[in-house]
Amino acid sequence: MKSVLLHVYDDDALDDRLQVALDICRTFDAHLTCLQVTPYNAYVSFEPLGGVYTQAAVLESVREREDEVRKRIEVRLGQGDVRWDWIAADGPVVQTLVSASALSDLLVISQFPGSGDAVSQPLPIVDEVAVHAACAVLIVPSGVSAFDAGSPAVIGWNASPEAANALRNALPILRAASSVHIVSVGENGDEFPQVAANTYLSRHGVASDLHALSTSAKSAGGVLEDFATRRAASCLVMGAYGRSRFRETLLGGVTRDLLRTSRIPLLLSH
Known part of the structure; x- marks a missing residue:
């Protein structure tokens, strides 16, 4: 970078x-x-x-x-x-x-x-x-006035092309991070495969931990942000608008929600 x-x-x-x-x-x-x-x-x-x-x-x-x-x-x-x-x-x-x-x-x-x-x-x-x-x-986000690339980094993963682009573009920051967490969120906690992302990062010298979480009472965006907050992450890496933006507007979506509410910097790619 x-x-x-x-x-x-x-x-x-x-x-x-x-x-x-x-x-x-x-x-x-x-x-x-x-x-x-x-x-x-x-x-x-x-x-x-x-x-x-x-x-x-x-x-x-x-x-x-x-x-x-x-x-x-x-x-x-x-x-x-x-x-x-x-x-x-x-x-x-x-x-x-x-x-x-x-x-x-x-x-x-x-x-x-x-x-x-x-x-x-x-x-x-x-x-x-x-x-x-x-x-x-x-x-x-408002009020964030520093960026420590040596802090943990969290990846919101759904195996979409947008998420893959975000993963590739974030490599410099992921290499600098003290730990990297690949997180998928689904109703059953295992909706999206993560192994390919973990393998890709390992080939670039980045070790990562895999996490499959359920949405429970919160939205997927809320689950991701809570996870990143607990680990004091420097940023949340994710694909921007994985579905069509028209459907995001009608149905809601992780990107739309986090763009408005996240208190953690978002590293996005489409």
């Missing part, structure tokens, strides 16, 4: 996800790219007859705020020991982040809390980014 991409946006969680990204870069001697995206289309208005104009005063205020954020973050980065660069871009946030992820190993964004001050909270982009990013995506 040598190239880490960080979403820069002036929200309440920026400093926390910046620190998480810096911790990861120090652990793996990685380069940090700070990507600050201005959603230019949000400040453009369309007249009924086809004319387009920019709300100049609003855009100028946005630029000034972004400049302040950049100066503040650059001062902090200049005092550290991590190699970094800064990219400023205009355009749709999700599309810009996804495009930049093509040659990144990890993209760090914040969890969308879904409540609170709409101005200061992270953007609601986690669903789209997790599905379309070309690299692993680390979702940092």
Whole structure:
């Protein structure tokens, strides 16, 4: 893991996800790219007859705020020991982040809390980014301001292609972890085979323990998070939206639930 991409946006969680990204870069001697995206289309208005104009005063205020954020973050980065660069871009946030992820190993964004001050909270982009990013995506929950790659890691396993992608993309972090736990959750506790994942990791020098858990009174997402919490895991590795996203919306799903509620960082791939 040598190239880490960080979403820069002036929200309440920026400093926390910046620190998480810096911790990861120090652990793996990685380069940090700070990507600050201005959603230019949000400040453009369309007249009924086809004319387009920019709300100049609003855009100028946005630029000034972004400049302040950049100066503040650059001062902090200049005092550290991590190699970094800064990219400023205009355009749709999700599309810009996804495009930049093509040659990144990890993209760090914040969890969308879904409540609170709409101005200061992270953007609601986690669903789209997790599905379309070309690299692993680390979702940092509110209040998480550090990442210890030497802590245990938990893998939520259901033998899907998405889970397999997550497993492969997480290899650097799994190698650094003090222990690795492959967890499947089903009504009978043995719904999904885990041996193939265990074998794959062993070929890459990663020892792992297998766990088959039942859902009992909790959802699969709740069972996974409780398991990861008890083991003080640094992150929960899992595939993003293993079923169609339409069915996830109608029926619920582990990805959707954890994206909203997890207090543990989620390392996702689709």
